[in-house]
Amino acid sequence: MVAQQRWLRxxxxxxxVVAVTGWAxxxxxxxxxxxxxxxxxxxGEYTRNPQVSGEGAIWVITTGLIWATPFVILVLVRRNRLTIALATIAxxxxxxxxxxxxxxxxxxCF
Structure with missing residues (x-):
């Protein structure tokens, strides 16, 4: 019984730790x-003064939102200092x- 409790803990x-590392x-x-x-x-001249692609900008914002969402959900489920710190960092x-x-x-240039 004690071994089972240790395993669960x-x-x-x-x-x-494995899940957070994998998600990172x-x-x-x-x-x-x-x-x-x-x-x-x-x-040509565009390689000296590059601009961000419009579709790429949407991809960047969406990727950031999707990546940080599980950490924010974790704060809603378990509100403690560790989860708040993880969500803030994410x-x-x-x-x-x-x-x-x-x-x-x-x-x-392609």
């Missing part, structure tokens, strides 16, 4: 795809990623 934390990896992959989608692929990361893509658009 520590196993739950281990599962949570998925978020990074989606960030790379969003940065590529927002890149300016026109040739929202800040998605905002900084979007601002970074919008302020420093990438450019390359």
């Amino acid at each position: 520590y196993g739950g934390w281990a599962l949570a 990896v998925v978020g990074f992959y989606l960030y790379v795809l969003a940065a590529f989608a927002a890149s300016d692929t026109r040739c 929202v800040l990361i998605s905002n900084v990623a979007a601002i970074s893509i919008f302020t420093h658009p990438a450019a390359f």
Whole structure:
């Protein structure tokens, strides 16, 4: 009985760490795809002064919202300091990623 309680306590934390780590990896992959989608692929003078693609901008915002949503839902379900900190960090990361893509658009020529 005690071993089962330990497993539930520590196993739950281990599962949570694996889930958050996996979601962070998925978020990074989606960030790379969003940065590529927002890149300016026109040739010539445009590579010196790139602009963010309109469809890519929508992709960047949607990716940030989708990535941060589970953390915000976790705050609604379990309101404690840890979940509030995780949600705050997730929202800040998605905002900084979007601002970074919008302020420093990438450019390359196909």
